[in-house]
Amino acid sequence: MEELVKLPGVGRKTANVVLSNAFGKDAIAVDTHVFRVSNRIGLAKSEDVFETEKHLMENIPRDMWSSAHHLLIWHGRNLCTARNPKCLECPINDLCDFYNNKQVKGKFR
């Protein structure tokens, strides 16, 4: 990580992708989908990308970090989209803070 982020144009997200996909290291790259989905679900609770990465590393077993990154992106592209997430179709809505808060407020009844 320290060496990669010294390269021009390489931040933590890109470095984590390289560490995970090219070097097979455990890493969670937080892109826009990972950030949105993980904070909606409650796997992270932060408005900051680096802090979100730290929350995810605390809440997800290390050997699942890389697959969690891909799963959160998939979920963000297909169901938990930025606008109009498909919460009523979502198989994990019972686990999701965003959905449960809206249900409490009567927005999904």
Ligand code: SF4
């Ligand atoms: S219930 Fe809605 S907000 Fe929660 S993860 Fe599913 S699609 Fe996203």
